[in-house]
Amino acid sequence: MHSIDLTYVGSGIHEELVAHVADQEGYFEDEGVHVALRDGAVWPTQRVRGGATIGLGRALLSRMTDGIQWTVLAANTHRPLFWFLGRSEIKSMDDLRGRRLAVHGARTAPGCFARIVLRKHGLDPDRDLQCVERIPGDYQMDLRRLRDGSIDAAYVGSTLSPEQIANEDGLSVLCWVGDHLHIPTVGIAVDPTRIPLHDPALQGLVRANKRALRTIAEQPQLAVGHIASFHNRLTLEEAQQHYERYIRPHFTTDGRVNLALAQQGVTEVANELGIPAGTVDQMYLPAL
Structure with a gap:
C-alpha cells in the first residue's frame, strides 16, 4: 500500500468534508493508499509542502509571494466558506x-x-x-x-x-x-519538487477525492449525515439546509478548475497583495 500525508490548514467542513467522506467511505483504501490526515493550521509552509495539501488558498499565496511551485490537481469548490x-x-x-x-x-x-x-x-x-x-x-x-x-x-x-x-x-x-469572491480554495495541491505529479499515492488520493465529490453530490443524505457529524449542534434538518445552501450547488463533482473564475480570483488576490497576478494555467492542472 502506498502512503501520503494530506494536510488541512484550516478546520471545518470547507477543508475537511471531502477528505472525511473519502476516508470514512473507504475510498482511500480502495485506491490502495494510506492517507495520513494532518492538521497543519499553524505549520510553516516549508513543513506543509512535504505532503499534499487541501488548502489551495494558502498554496496560492505562497506560490505568488514565495515562488513555491504549488500545483493544483483537484478543486473541491470555488466558493470560500467564510x-x-x-x-x-x-x-x-x-x-x-x-x-x-x-x-x-x-x-x-x-x-x-x-x-x-x-x-x-x-x-x-x-x-x-x-x-x-x-x-x-x-x-x-x-x-x-x-x-x-x-x-x-x-x-x-x-x-x-x-x-x-x-x-x-x-x-x-x-x-x-x-x-463575492470565486476562487479555488480547497482541493488537492502538491509541490512537485517534493512529490512528483505521477506519484502513485498522489494519483490514488486525487481519484478518491473525486469519488468523494461525486458521493457528496449524488447521495445527499449521506453527505448531510457527515455534515451533521462535524456540526453536532445542528439538527438533521438544519444540516440539510446548510448542505443545500453552501455545499450541493457549489462543490464540484469532478474536481475540475474553472480557469476563468480562477484567473479572476487570482487577479483580485494579486491586486490586494500589490503584486503581479500572472496566468493560472500552470498552477491549475486538469483533474487526473
Whole structure:
C-alpha cells in the first residue's frame, strides 16, 4: 500500500468534508493508499509542502509571494466558506464602519479574502474599521467576545454554521464570502519538487477525492449525515439546509478548475497583495 500525508490548514467542513467522506467511505483504501490526515493550521509552509495539501488558498499565496511551485490537481469548490457575523445591532456590512472586527491576518489567504470583500462593500480595512487580528481556529473565542461586546463583528470559517449560531446568539449574518469572491480554495495541491505529479499515492488520493465529490453530490443524505457529524449542534434538518445552501450547488463533482473564475480570483488576490497576478494555467492542472 502506498502512503501520503494530506494536510488541512484550516478546520471545518470547507477543508475537511471531502477528505472525511473519502476516508470514512473507504475510498482511500480502495485506491490502495494510506492517507495520513494532518492538521497543519499553524505549520510553516516549508513543513506543509512535504505532503499534499487541501488548502489551495494558502498554496496560492505562497506560490505568488514565495515562488513555491504549488500545483493544483483537484478543486473541491470555488466558493470560500467564510462569513462575516455581527452583533445584533449590526445589520449590514456598511454598519461595520468604525467597528472592531476579529479577522485573520492580511497576508493569510482567509484574511486576504476578507479584505477583498470588505473593499467590495466600500470599506477600507485599514481605515474604516478596526481589524483585530487573530489566528485561525474554531472561533469559539470570537463568539465569547461578541457576547461580551469586546468585538463588534467576526470573520468566521466553517467550523460554525452561521445561520444556526446567529439564531441562537442573536447575531447577524452580514455576508458570505462565496457570494463575492470565486476562487479555488480547497482541493488537492502538491509541490512537485517534493512529490512528483505521477506519484502513485498522489494519483490514488486525487481519484478518491473525486469519488468523494461525486458521493457528496449524488447521495445527499449521506453527505448531510457527515455534515451533521462535524456540526453536532445542528439538527438533521438544519444540516440539510446548510448542505443545500453552501455545499450541493457549489462543490464540484469532478474536481475540475474553472480557469476563468480562477484567473479572476487570482487577479483580485494579486491586486490586494500589490503584486503581479500572472496566468493560472500552470498552477491549475486538469483533474487526473
